[in-house]
Amino acid sequence: MLIVSVCLSVLTPAVSALTAPFQETLSGEVQDSTRCDSLTSLYKYHAMNREHDRALDFWRQVQGECPTTSEELYKDGEAMYTDIFSSTGDMAFIDTVLMVISQRTYYFDGKPANDLHKAELLSDLAGDDPAYLGLCYNILAEAAETFPDQMECRHFVLMATIAASLYAMEIIGVEELDHAFVTAIGTLEARLENNQCDTRHAEDLQNLEVYFTTCGAMTCSSIDRLYSKKVDSNFRDTEFIDKVFTMLTETGCTDSDIYYNVAVKMFANDRSAENAVRLAELNIARNDTERAISYFTEAYNRDTTAAVRSEVLIRVAVMELGQGKRQEARDRAEHVWQLNKRNAGALMLLAECYAGAELGSSFDNHTAYWVAVDYLEAAIRIDPSLRKEAEAKIRSYSRLFPTREECFYRKILDEGTVFNVGGWIGEVTRVRFRRE
Secondary structure (H helix, E strand, C coil): CCCHHHHHHHHHHHHHHHCHHHHHHHCCCCCCHHHHHHHHHHHHHHHHCCCHHHHHHHHHHHHHHCCCCCCHHHHHHHHHHHHHHHHHCCCHHHHHHHHHHHHHHHHHCCHHHHHHHHHHHHHHHCCCCHHHHHHHHHHHHHHHHHCHHHCCHHHHHHHHHHHHHHHHCCCCCHHHHHHHHHHHHHHHHHHHHCCCCCCCHHHHHHHHHHHHHHCCCCCHHHHHHHHHHHHHHCCCCHHHHHHHHHHHHHHCCCCCHHHHHHHHHHHHHCCCHHHHHHHHHHHHHCCCHHHHHHHHHHHHHHCCCHHHHHHHHHHHHHHHHHCCCHHHHHHHHHHHHHHCCCCHHHHHHHHHHHCCCCCCCHHHHHHHHHHHHHHHHHHHHHCHHHHHHHHHHHHHHHCCCCCHHHHHCCCCCCCCCEEEECCCCCEEEECCCCCC
8 A cells, every 4th residue: 555654654743733622531431422512503503604713623622522423513513613614724734634633533443434535635635735635545455355346436446546646746657556556447437337336437538548548557468458358258259359459569568478368359359351360470489380371371361452462471481481482482482572562571581581591601692682682672663662672681690691702713704794693593694792
């Protein structure tokens, strides 16, 4: 919980000063009911005329001599001290109000309702005072742990809102903020679904989710705790599934189990090529090649347009290249190029397939970089936006061209000479010497 000791250290001096009237009278003997009635009439009369000093003199006598007369006694005391605070702004009177409510609880029980009442008063009266906000949060957080069913929806909204303020003041950390928001959002979600919250709290829920998503405190674990069960039970609710998917994406949870589960649900609702490709790539990350190929095949069959099929195949090629299957990836990339001659990514991938290929001798291996650079230059011509990435690779690969000496021993004397790179590459290129 929040640093209670700080709150108490702030509150103790004021509370001690204001408890004296109670301490003097609580030890006295209980008077007869006639005197209690008389004193009660007197304090009510003066209170009605807003003569709070005189009213409180009589009120304290009633409280000391007849503390169990009625619960209304404490409501009246709270009202008078609150009115004095409103007039004076003296924060010490907030402590006195809290103490009156505690006395009411002591004699008449009702701790849940009275504690929640304290929290609301603190929120209304104390403004941005960190000590009182901290005390308010402690009360609500304890209530959420011990008697959540007696809290109303607005109390959970208040708890999260105050937690956000304390987080901004650096009084609580990420873990406490996470706990408050997961508790509040989870409760509001469940209650709204079961019609236990007024519909106006739907907007409160949305605001809490937006803040939690953007403040930097939401984690993959938070989303999992909030929504994993609901993802399974309400997977046909596409709006909800899309919302959770967005949260996971923006929070960087694409490698989490719940993200995969949501991706499965999205594909179940919409068996599109896009959703199939997403699942294929997630299975690549999970080293499940067989299932990845299955989803890639599904994506390829779902959309017969050349542009979409080329995008599907290029992802398959990337997977194969990652597995060291250079020739298979090359064949796939060539298929992509045949499907879509504007897909410069296919040319970039072909360059990757050839760069580093092992064809035999050191010289043969170095010649593969001539072909790789050819494809990078072609990619720039097709899509100038790739220039920065492609030119960086060209500079790198150029340092791995055959040397002039290597070419000399093979009777290659001039740059620009046509050369046929052998092995599984089988490409015609031109000679360029390595720049020493």
